[in-house]
Amino acid sequence: MFIDRLAIENMEHLYRVAFVNSLSGFKSANLLGTVDHSGQTNLSVVSSCVHIGAHPPLLSMIIRPHSVGRHSLENILEVGEYTLNHIHQDIYRQAHQTSARYPKEVSEFEATGLTECWQDGWKAPYVREANIRLGLKFREHHHLAINGTELIIGEIMQVLVPDDCVREDGMVDIEKAGTLALSGLDRYHRSEHLARLSYAKPDRPLREI
Amino acid sequence: MFIDRLAIENMEHLYRVAFVNSLSGFKSANLLGTVDHSGQTNLSVVSSCVHIGAHPPLLSMIIRPHSVGRHSLENILEVGEYTLNHIHQDIYRQAHQTSARYPKEVSEFEATGLTECWQDGWKAPYVREANIRLGLKFREHHHLAINGTELIIGEIMQVLVPDDCVREDGMVDIEKAGTLALSGLDRYHRSEHLARLSYAKPDRPLREI
Numbered sequence: 001m002f003i004d005r006l007a008i009e010n011m012e013h014l015y016r017v018a019f020v021n022s023l024s025g026f027k028s029a030n031l032l033g034t035v036d037h038s039g040q041t042n043l044s045v046v047s048s049c050v051h052i053g054a055h056p057p058l059l060s061m062i063i064r065p066h067s068v069g070r071h072s073l074e075n076i077l078e079v080g081e082y083t084l085n086h087i088h089q090d091i092y093r094q095a096h097q098t099s100a101r102y103p104k105e106v107s108e109f110e111a112t113g114l115t116e117c118w119q120d121g122w123k124a125p126y127v128r129e130a131n132i133r134l135g136l137k138f139r140e141h142h143h144l145a146i147n148g149t150e151l152i153i154g155e156i157m158q159v160l161v162p163d164d165c166v167r168e169d170g171m172v173d174i175e176k177a178g179t180l181a182l183s184g185l186d187r188y189h190r191s192e193h194l195a196r197l198s199y200a201k202p203d204r205p206l207r208e209i
Numbered sequence: 210m211f212i213d214r215l216a217i218e219n220m221e222h223l224y225r226v227a228f229v230n231s232l233s234g235f236k237s238a239n240l241l242g243t244v245d246h247s248g249q250t251n252l253s254v255v256s257s258c259v260h261i262g263a264h265p266p267l268l269s270m271i272i273r274p275h276s277v278g279r280h281s282l283e284n285i286l287e288v289g290e291y292t293l294n295h296i297h298q299d300i301y302r303q304a305h306q307t308s309a310r311y312p313k314e315v316s317e318f319e320a321t322g323l324t325e326c327w328q329d330g331w332k333a334p335y336v337r338e339a340n341i342r343l344g345l346k347f348r349e350h351h352h353l354a355i356n357g358t359e360l361i362i363g364e365i366m367q368v369l370v371p372d373d374c375v376r377e378d379g380m381v382d383i384e385k386a387g388t389l390a391l392s393g394l395d396r397y398h399r400s401e402h403l404a405r406l407s408y409a410k411p412d413r414p415l416r417e418i
Contacts, residue, residue, distance in 0.1 A: 001369070001371070001375065002367070002369055003367070003368040003369075004367055005266075005366045005367070008266050008365065012379075013264075014378070014379070015378060015379035016263050016379065018376075018378050018379035019263075019375070019379035019380065020260065020262075020263035020365065021380075022379075022381035022382075022383055023268065023341070023343055023365060023381065024237050024258045024259055024260045024268050025237030025238055025258060026236070026237050026238070026400065027237065028236065029234055029235070030233075030234055047259075047260075048259045048260065049233045050233055050256075050259055051229065051230050051232070051236070051256075052271060052353065052356060052358060053229075053355075053358060054225050054226045054228075054229035055222075055226075055229075057214075057217050057225075057229040057232075058355060058356060059233050062260075062269070092406075093406065097409050097415060100409035100411045101410075101411065102411050111411070139355055140355045142351045142353070144261065144349065144351070144362065145349065146261075146262075146265070146267060146349045147262040147267060149261060151269075151351070153353065153355060155214075158211070158213055159210075159212040159217070160211055161210050161212070163210045166210065166228070169223070169224060169227050170220065170221075170224035170225065170226070170227035170231075171227040171228065171230075171231050171393045171394075171396070172228060172232065173231075174231055174234060174235070179234055180403065181234070181235035181400060183383050183384065183400075184380045184381070184383075185380075186405050186406050187402070187405045188403040188405075188406070189384065189390075189401060190401040190403055191235065191392075191399070191401070192399040192400070193396070193398055194298065194389065194397040194398055194399055195301075195396070196393075196395050196396045196397075197305045197395050200306050200308045201309050202310065202311050202315075202320070206302055206306060
């Protein structure tokens with residue numbers, strides 16, 4: 001099926017949202033934990049986290065400031081610290097429920113039954129039920145003029161990860177940790193290991209590692 | 210296991226690269242197809258594609274201009290059009306091999322045996338073997354000062370997708386199309402459907418859809 005720009009333009013609004021959201025491929029599935037100066041916490045699903053660099057260790061995410069991301073963005077800019085918590089099979093329903101439009105004075109932790117977890121010296125709340133948890137400091141902010149979204153870059157300052165999920169060469173086995181992938185707006189997937197491939201060189205065949 | 214910023218700093222270089230690359234969660238797995246004005250094609254794995262918005266339909270990706278992404282970035286800025294092609298199980302080894310450092314005059318299509326496919330009126334090459342293929346026009350460019358990487362935003366102008374992979378509500382079934390997910394630097398995963406969940410509302414329980 002060939003679909004051009006005009007056909008996308010002519011799609012019904014919700015159809016287009018579902019269609020275009022599927023096209024990037026699989027998405028990361030994280031819970032973004034934030035808090036404001038008064039101590040009011042917020043938790044929301046973020047599917048746009050990507051790796052920016054390892055040294056310094058940086059992740060970015062896209063936030064829609066006029067939508068459900070508003071409170072998270074305000075909190076990040078106010079407090080300067082936030083957490084990312086990998087969504088796994090036992091918490092994905094609660095995680096998905098955080099995307100409902102609760103008023104600011106309702107914490108999505110309480111509303112969904114996920115548990116706040118505070119680490120000494122860290123201002124933002126972690127999700128106790130998550131297996132892989134990251135604490136990030138806000139570093140850089142880009143306004144994406146083309147559609148009014150915001151790119152937020154944070155530096156990884158803390159990592160909590162199960163001992164048996166860190167491999168000898170540093171890779172974290174996120175499949176073993178139960179981390180899920182997202183597709184489209186609302187579909188959750190488990191993963192099934194296919195292969196790890198060696199570092200590619202022009203003159204050498206790949207091997208499984 | 211608790212790992213702080215200093216422990217990350219003290220990691221051996223390749224260990225840190227593998228570790229930090231695992232932390233964002235699952236990544237999308239695409240082949241980026243480009244061409245320069247002389248007709249020289251380039252193909253490279255990109256694991257940082259994310260959805261930016263549906264109206265207009267926008268995707269972003271991160272490119273390292275001083276690394277293997279150099280030729281792709283030059284071509285995108287020169288020609289203004291590029292393609293993204295979902296990596297699936299039958300082509301992931303060839304896809305991975307494109308990340309070797311070939312000289313600019315070697316096309317990764319030829320080097321890996323993947324097939325260029327040209328669509329009328331479109332300047333950049335598609336990958337014939339891919340099931341889901343997108344043609345994008347370059348729209349916006351942000352230099353990420355914090356580590357010298359580049360954020361490239363493109364508008365989806367063309368979509369080629371198998372007829373039986375588009376659901377009634379617009380969602381594209383990328384699992385059915387065989388699209389893979391990546392984790393870390395080099396690990397490929399199949400997906401296994403867990404559930405689609407309804408749009409979350411504060412006062413209503415979720416249901417599977």
